Amino acid sequence: MFSKTKKTAILLAASALLATSLGGNLAYADTTATTDPTVSNTTANNDNSSVATATNDNNQENVVKNSTTNDNQATSSTDNSETTGTATTQASYQKIDTAAVRVAMLAELNRLRAQNNLQPLTSVNTLNAYAQSRTDSFLGSGGVDNHAGWNSANMYPYNLTAEENIAQMPYSMLGTTDPTVIAQKITNEFYSEMYDPEPNYGHRKNMLNPYVNFVGIGVSIADNGMVYFSQEMGNNQETYSKYDASDVYAYYLTNDNDYANVSQYDIADAKKTDADYQNRDNYKTADLRGGVTTKNQVTHLYDRYGAQRTDLALAPNSEWISDMIAIIDGNFYYHVCTNGFVAANDALPWATFLAGSTVRTTANAKIYDNAGNYTGNTVNNGTEWIVDRRAVNPLTNVKMYRIGTNAWIQQNQLQQL
Numbered sequence: 001m002f003s004k005t006k007k008t009a010i011l012l013a014a015s016a017l018l019a020t021s022l023g024g025n026l027a028y029a030d031t032t033a034t035t036d037p038t039v040s041n042t043t044a045n046n047d048n049s050s051v052a053t054a055t056n057d058n059n060q061e062n063v064v065k066n067s068t069t070n071d072n073q074a075t076s077s078t079d080n081s082e083t084t085g086t087a088t089t090q091a092s093y094q095k096i097d098t099a100a101v102r103v104a105m106l107a108e109l110n111r112l113r114a115q116n117n118l119q120p121l122t123s124v125n126t127l128n129a130y131a132q133s134r135t136d137s138f139l140g141s142g143g144v145d146n147h148a149g150w151n152s153a154n155m156y157p158y159n160l161t162a163e164e165n166i167a168q169m170p171y172s173m174l175g176t177t178d179p180t181v182i183a184q185k186i187t188n189e190f191y192s193e194m195y196d197p198e199p200n201y202g203h204r205k206n207m208l209n210p211y212v213n214f215v216g217i218g219v220s221i222a223d224n225g226m227v228y229f230s231q232e233m234g235n236n237q238e239t240y241s242k243y244d245a246s247d248v249y250a251y252y253l254t255n256d257n258d259y260a261n262v263s264q265y266d267i268a269d270a271k272k273t274d275a276d277y278q279n280r281d282n283y284k285t286a287d288l289r290g291g292v293t294t295k296n297q298v299t300h301l302y303d304r305y306g307a308q309r310t311d312l313a314l315a316p317n318s319e320w321i322s323d324m325i326a327i328i329d330g331n332f333y334y335h336v337c338t339n340g341f342v343a344a345n346d347a348l349p350w351a352t353f354l355a356g357s358t359v360r361t362t363a364n365a366k367i368y369d370n371a372g373n374y375t376g377n378t379v380n381n382g383t384e385w386i387v388d389r390r391a392v393n394p395l396t397n398v399k400m401y402r403i404g405t406n407a408w409i410q411q412n413q414l415q416q417l
Helices: 086-093 098-115 125-141 179-192 202-207 245-256
Strands: 050-058 068-076 160-170 214-221 226-235 283-294 299-302 308-314 319-328 331-337 340-343 347-361 365-368 374-379 384-392 399-404 407-410 414-416
Touching: 098 179, 098 202, 098 214, 098 226, 125 160, 125 214, 125 226, 160 179, 160 202, 179 202, 179 226, 202 226, 202 245, 283 331, 299 331, 308 340, 319 340, 347 399, 374 407
Parallel strands: none
Antiparallel strands: 050 068, 050 160, 160 226, 214 226, 283 319, 283 347, 299 308, 299 340, 319 331, 331 340, 347 384, 347 414, 365 374, 365 407, 384 399, 399 407
16 A cells, blocks of 8 residues: 555556466457556656636535535646746737637537537626636636636626536747637546546536526636636526426536546547447447446357447456546447457456545545455545555445555545545
C-alpha cells in the first residue's frame, strides 16, 4: 500500500501481455491502448497545469431534497509563455476579442447540442452577467476557485436546474486569437476532460443536459495571459415546470459514474476512425478514461458485434487500459484492443487520475480486494493515502478508491482532500 507520508508516486502503467501462450492456438490479447493510464490514447503533454472545473448543483426542493453537486477538475498543460518571449505572448493575448469569444462559445455549445439532437440554449443577460462576474473574480484570486464562490441564487430567476462549467487555459495553449478556434478548444476540453485529474465527464453532461434551456458565458484574461471561461446554465420557473422532476433527477445521477453518456462531437471524434468507434444500430459507444482488471480466471474477449473470439483471451488478474464502453445489443463491454471487448460482468472497471489524489480515512477503514471482498485488514482512522484509481465495489455498489495493489477502501469510510 502507498501512504502519503512516504510521498510515493503511484501512477501505475497497466501491463500489456504480448501474445503470451495459453495453450493451443489461443493467445492473450495485446492491448492497443497506451500503457500510460493518465493519457488513454492521447499525445497531449501533461507536464505543467492550469485548472478547469465543473459543477452540477441542483438545490431546488422539487427535484432533490438537498443540493446535488458534482465537482470535476480538469487540468490543461503548457507553459505560460511562448518560446518567442514574454513580450510577444503579451502582445498576442491582448488582441483576443473577449466579446467575440463569448459569441463563438455560445455558437459552439449549441453546435455540439445539435449534433446530439438537443435544443439550443438561449443566452440571457442575467446569466451572462453572472458568468462574467465569475471569470472576473478569478483575475484577483489567481485561478478558478473549485466553485467555492459559486452561488446559484445569483442566477435568479434562472437558478432552477443550475449548473456551472469553469476553466482556465493559458494563451500559449490556445495559441490563437481567433474566437472560433478558441471556442472550439475550450469546448473540446470541457467535452473530453483530457486534463481532468478526476474525470467523470461532468462538464460534458452539463453541456448536453436535455433539461436545461438558458446559458450565460463569461471570458476574462489575466495580465499573465491566462484566459478564464465560464458557462452558467439553468432554467426559470416556466421552463423548469415543463420537465418531470424525476427525469431531471435521474439525469443528475449520471454524474456519479466515471464514463460519458453516449454522445458525439465531431472535433473530439475526429481521430476515432477505426470501426470500433463508429456507432450503428445496436452498437453505441461512450468514452471512458481508465481500464479494467480481469477476475481470477481466463477472460473471454468479444468482437464489436458481441461474438466471442476464439483466438484471443485475457489472463486472470490482468490489467488493461480501456478508452471506451461499447453498448452492444443492450449489453455493456469494455474496449481493450482492436475489435476486442471484455463483458462488463467479467472485469472490474476503474477510472484513473492524471495525478495522485489524496484521501483521509474517517474510520478504521476496511480494505477490499479487486473482487469487492473484505480482506479482513483495515487501515487506521485519520490516515492519509494517495490513490490512483476509483471503482465501484461490485458487491456493495459503493464507490471505492485504490490505495495499493488489490487493495481498496470505500468512499463511506474516507473523505477526499
